[in-house]
Amino acid sequence: MANAGSMSVDGGEMMRDAEYSLKTPRSDANIDRQLARTLIAVGLGVAAAGLAGRYAFQLWKPLGQVFSETVRKMPSSAFSSYYKGGFEQKMSKREASLVLGISPVSTKAKVRDAHRKIMVLNHPDKGGSPYLAAKINEAKDLLDKESRR
Known part of the structure; x- marks a missing residue:
């Protein structure tokens, strides 16, 4: 008997789901429109990120040139914590x-x-x-x- 009761409860839930789906119709056209809007929003986001990246790279070129020129002007020993060169004949x-x-x-x-x-x-x-x-x-x-x- 317990099985019969649980079947009626499951059956009641199925009836409620069927009634809800009849009251709120969800057609394939609505789902397609919603999917299209989502895809358009994602596409616009990707395009915006690409344009921002392009702009950042254009700004980086001159800054990179200034940085590389500055590094070339600095002596190479400035980047090392070690003493370059050997020992002197008489220690100072x-x-x-x-x-x-x-x-x-x-x-x-x-x-x-x-x-x-x-x-x-x-x-x-x-x-x-x-x-x-x-x-x-x-x-x-x-x-x-x-x-x-």
Whole structure:
């Protein structure tokens, strides 16, 4: 009996759906018009995006030329955080400060701390170069003599 009752409920829903579809007629012509309007709106949106993109590219050309000219005028070392060039025959105060990565007028404590950090990374016992370790030590000695306190 429970099955019979559930069938009548389903049947009642089907009747309500049929009555609703009779009261609100939806013809194929209405659906076609609505679809056509949607497609036209999408097409206009795509065309607007294309025109905006074209306009943006036209504006970008002169800006790109100005940017590329500016980049060409700048020295290539401006883009690198590394010191270009080799070591001088006799180390200068500037070169020593570049090796340790500190200011040329740093205190002895800063020189010591910078030397310790760099030597940990470049020590020959840890796979570093003996030549670089010697240059780091030379930079520390030079700045230690000339630094204050």
